[in-house]
Amino acid sequence: MSSPTIQGLAAAPGIAVGPLWIHRPEGVVIERGPARDPAEEWRRVRRSIERSRAQLVELGGLALARVGPVEAAIFEAHQMFLDDEEFINAIRTGIDGKSLTAEAAIEDAVTVYADMLLALDDEYFRARAADLRDVGLRLIRNASGGEAVTHTLSQPSIIVADDLSPSDTIQFDRQFVLGLCTARGGPTSHVAILSRGMGVPAIVSARFDPDALAEGTLAVLDGEAGTLTLEPDQEEINAAQQRRGQWLSARALAQSVAHEPAVTTDGVRAEIVANIGNQRDALSAIDNGAEGVGLFRTEFLFMDRDDLPTEEEQVASYAEIARLMAGRPLVARMLDIGGDKPVPYLGIEHEDNPFLGWRAIRMLDGREDIYLTQFRALLRACAPTPDFRPDLRIMLPMVSTMLEIERGRALFDRARQQLRDEGLPQAEHVQFGIMVEVPSAALLAHHFARHVDFFSIGTNDLTQYTLAVDRGNARVVSLASPFSPAVLRLIAMTIDAAHAHGKWCGLCGELGGDVMATPLLLGMGLDEFSMSPSAIPAVKARVRALSQADCRAIAAHALSLATNREVTDYLGGL
Numbered sequence: 001m002s003s004p005t006i007q008g009l010a011a012a013p014g015i016a017v018g019p020l021w022i023h024r025p026e027g028v029v030i031e032r033g034p035a036r037d038p039a040e041e042w043r044r045v046r047r048s049i050e051r052s053r054a055q056l057v058e059l060g061g062l063a064l065a066r067v068g069p070v071e072a073a074i075f076e077a078h079q080m081f082l083d084d085e086e087f088i089n090a091i092r093t094g095i096d097g098k099s100l101t102a103e104a105a106i107e108d109a110v111t112v113y114a115d116m117l118l119a120l121d122d123e124y125f126r127a128r129a130a131d132l133r134d135v136g137l138r139l140i141r142n143a144s145g146g147e148a149v150t151h152t153l154s155q156p157s158i159i160v161a162d163d164l165s166p167s168d169t170i171q172f173d174r175q176f177v178l179g180l181c182t183a184r185g186g187p188t189s190h191v192a193i194l195s196r197g198m199g200v201p202a203i204v205s206a207r208f209d210p211d212a213l214a215e216g217t218l219a220v221l222d223g224e225a226g227t228l229t230l231e232p233d234q235e236e237i238n239a240a241q242q243r244r245g246q247w248l249s250a251r252a253l254a255q256s257v258a259h260e261p262a263v264t265t266d267g268v269r270a271e272i273v274a275n276i277g278n279q280r281d282a283l284s285a286i287d288n289g290a291e292g293v294g295l296f297r298t299e300f301l302f303m304d305r306d307d308l309p310t311e312e313e314q315v316a317s318y319a320e321i322a323r324l325m326a327g328r329p330l331v332a333r334m335l336d337i338g339g340d341k342p343v344p345y346l347g348i349e350h351e352d353n354p355f356l357g358w359r360a361i362r363m364l365d366g367r368e369d370i371y372l373t374q375f376r377a378l379l380r381a382c383a384p385t386p387d388f389r390p391d392l393r394i395m396l397p398m399v400s401t402m403l404e405i406e407r408g409r410a411l412f413d414r415a416r417q418q419l420r421d422e423g424l425p426q427a428e429h430v431q432f433g434i435m436v437e438v439p440s441a442a443l444l445a446h447h448f449a450r451h452v453d454f455f456s457i458g459t460n461d462l463t464q465y466t467l468a469v470d471r472g473n474a475r476v477v478s479l480a481s482p483f484s485p486a487v488l489r490l491i492a493m494t495i496d497a498a499h500a501h502g503k504w505c506g507l508c509g510e511l512g513g514d515v516m517a518t519p520l521l522l523g524m525g526l527d528e529f530s531m532s533p534s535a536i537p538a539v540k541a542r543v544r545a546l547s548q549a550d551c552r553a554i555a556a557h558a559l560s561l562a563t564n565r566e567v568t569d570y571l572g573g574l
Contacts, residue, residue, distance in 0.1 A: 003232045008181065008206030010226040011192035013515075013538065014251075015244040016158050016179030016201050017237060020217045022210055023161035023168065028140050030107055034099040041095045044102040048143040049082050055138065056082075063170050063194075074131070074166050074190045081135045086306065087113055102143040110136030131190055134165035153177070158221050160228070162210050166190045174198060179221035181206050181228050187510060196534040199251070203228060224516070225572070254541035258289030262543035264522065264551075270543045271528040272536055273329065275508055282324040284533040289540060292329030292391070294456065294530025295508035296321065298374065299337045308370065314377030322382050322390040329391045331456060331506070331530075332378055333435065334371060334408075336360045336397040360398035364407050371408070375415035383425035393431040395456055400438040405451050408434075435508075437461035442490035445497035455498050456530070459509025463487050481564040482511040488559055488567070492524050499525060506530055516571045518542040523555025 035041045060075035081087060087109060094105030110132055117129040153159075153176035161168075163184040169191050180195050185204040195202035201223030208228070220229040220240040229236065262270045273294035274285030285293065301309050301317050309317075322330055337360070364371060375394070382390035396408045412432060419426045436442050437458035445455065459482045464470065466487050469480040481487075491507070498505035506528030511517050513531025515538050521529065522543065529539060554574065561567050 003236060004230045006181075006206050006208045006228040006230070008203035008226045008228065009187060010224055010514075011185070011187050011189075011204045012180075012195040012200060012202040012223050014179070014199070014201030014223045014247050015240050016221040016223075017232075017240045017244065018156050018158050018178040018219070020213055020215055020219050021153055021157035021159050022213060022215045023159055023164065024210070025161075025165075025168065028103075028137065028144070028146070030103045030140065031101050032104050033101070035095065035101045038095050038099060041100070041102045041105070042092060044143045045091055045095070045106065045139075048102065048106075048139050049088070051142045052135070052138045053079055053082055055142075059167060059170060074193065075170075077128075078131060078135050078166070081132055103140045106136055106139045106143065130163065130185065131166065134167055137165070138167065158219055158228075160208070160210055160213060164191045166194060169194045174200075179223065181208075181221055183208055183210065193534070196532075250541065251538070254537040258537035258540060260289075260540070261291070262540040264543060264546050264548050266547040266549055268522075268548040270522060270526075271329075271506075272540050272543070273331075273506075273528060273530045274533045274536065275530050276321070276533075279320055279324065281533065282321050285536070286324065288533040288536040290328070290533060290536055292331075293321075293325060294329075294331050294506050294512075294528055296330060296332040297336070298332055298378075299335050302335060302337060308373075311373050311377050311380075314374060315381045318378055318381035322392070323388065325390065327389055327391060329393060330382070331393040331395060331433075331508075333395055333397050333456075334361070335363070335374055337363070361396045361404045361408060362398070364404070364411065368407075368411055371411055372415055375412050376419060379415060379419060379426040379430065380424060382427035382430075384428055390427060392427045393433060393454065395433040395435055395454070397435045397458075398437060398461070399434040399448070400440045402444070402447060402451070405434060405448060409451065436490075436494050437465070439466050439490060442494045445494045446500065449497045449501035449503050452503065454503055455494055455505045456528075457491055457494055457505065457507040457509065459487065459491070459507060459511040462490060462509070466490060481568075482509065483517070483564050483567040483571070485559070485561055485563070485567065488520070491521075492555070492559060495525050498527075504528065513539060515539055515542045516568070519546050519551045519554045519574060520558050520571060521555075522546060522548055523551030523553070523558075 056075045056079050063075060090109040090112065091105045094100040094108050095102065100108065114129040114132050117132065153173055156176050156178050158179040158181060159172065159177060160181045163182050164180065169180070177198070177200050179200055180191065180202040182191065182204050183206055185191055187204065189204065192202060192204060201221055203221065203223060203226045206228060217230055218232065220232050220236060232240065262272050264270070271291055272289070273292040274281070274290040275295040276282050276285055276293050277297040277300045282293070301314060318332070378392065378394060382392040384390065394412070396404065399405060409432060416426065431453040433452045433454035433456060434441065434448065435458050436445065436455050439462070441448065442462070463480050463482045463484065467479055467484060495505045504527040507521065507526055508530035512529045513535030518539055531539060558567050558570060561570065
């Protein structure tokens with residue numbers, strides 16, 4: 001009889017064997033009655049902000065010492081919430097306008113802004129809601145004069161929790177953390193980022209009730225399969241220990257050769273690049289051996305502000321990242337924003353279904369000025385100099401029709417002509433492509449390929465739209481598998497269409513960084529794999545162990561299967 005197993009989503013690779021330790025954070029009681037002295041409540045908020053800032057600086061230093069600069073940047077991002085005027089003003093409005101206590105005003109402001117983040121159609125932004133709640137809890141505790149409870153581990157354990165904040169995670173003594181398992185969160189949450197940086201296997205969105213688990217229960221956590229096996233027998237323990245040793249050896253070897261190219265055993269080179277959103281991500285990409293950037297999320301510059309960034313602001317930001325890339329390919333995604341994202345200054349109206357509404361490339365209908373300015377900024381930021389020759393590639397998001405490509409290309413050509421007329425230097429030989437994240441784009445890829453230089457497949461959205469599954473809905477998230485045969489066929493169709501017209505095809509969804517998918521994607525003929533920086537060493541190592549000839553047979557068989565489970569069982573057994 002097999003041991004009971006809890007299924008979740010893979011967040012960080014590896015195997016852990018050990019007892020469970022249940023994390024039960026202390027709750028905070030908030031007085032909701034009317035405040036007697038609003039001025040004093042606001043003073044308490046200000047004191048709380050300053051104390052919270054000092055604590056986050058300390059945590060950042062701790063993260064830098066224990067993990068590294070990328071993970072330390074999480075706490076710099078937390079400090080940004082404390083500097084967000086709109087968020088802080090919302091707290092003050094609750095005090096002055098509603099006579100709320102400091103704690104209640106903070107709680108209400110956090111709820112409003114966290115709900116806005118959760119409404120986004122980008123998993124990265126949704127994950128930031130947990131960070132905001134972490135900051136909010138810190139503010140409330142400091143406003144009330146309470147002290148954060150430090151939870152200590154006395155022995156190496158697998159930590160299980162309903163959820164874990166970055167603050168909790170970084171304070172655990174690394175020598176006692178064997179693995180992490182949470183009922184909430186996603187693969188792009190900061191807990192997932194921290195666990196990967198710490199080299200700790202982790203699973204998230206696991207289906208369990210922490211209160212139903214007994215502390216000290218022996219378990220095996222598999223960060224690749226996304227499983228937590230309870231009370232394993234001796235045979236299962238021995239097998240897990242052997243796999244753990246193999247994983248540790250393979251990880252050390254992959255990291256040692258991360259900067260070497262990824263070439264298959266039969267001489268085919270795969271381009272391994274990174275998904276980034278800012279300068280810190282770019283530095284992490286380079287540190288992990290990225291050969292360029294396959295997805296630069298430019299919308300980060302447009303969030304958390306009261307007005308559009310100027311062309312000069314954009315030029316400065318894009319140029320910094322281009323210089324960090326030092327001539328490596330830089331694929332910039334045009335602004336992917338709209339009715340599903342909290343950008344009040346755009347005056348976007350409420351939509352019943354913003355994920356299918358006025359967003360991304362569809363904003364050309366009414367706000368083409370935004371894209372025109374962004375085209376100009378990207379072109380100017382990547383203008384060559386004697387010591388600086390960027391490789392700029394620009395792509396349009398959420399394309400579903402030929403008209404959108406034609407309109408986007410016409411606007412790009414207009415930006416180029418304007419810069420020529422104004423005598424301003426601009427990038428040379430820019431590649432122009434599209435994201436394939438809507439089924440209609442994959443189905444029409446043979447037509448689209450004639451009008452673009454490349455495709456980049458966004459498997460996160462392609463999966464969501466193909467299977468009609470909201471990736472943010474915990475009740476159906478298990479259905480949102482990129483290993484669905486329907487999704488895989490659309491991917492193969494897109495790659496084939498690109499190659500038939502002499503164009504290249506990349507992939508920048510989470511699937512690109514999944515080593516189980518590497519032979520499948522190689523066999524399909526994928527040219528460029530883009531992923532989170534931390535996944536690069538392992539994917540490069542996986543490529544080097546494969547031959548493309550064998551991978552073609554693997555892909556052909558996988559594409560003949562009928563269910564997600566058949567595909568993952570087959571690939572997992574290779």
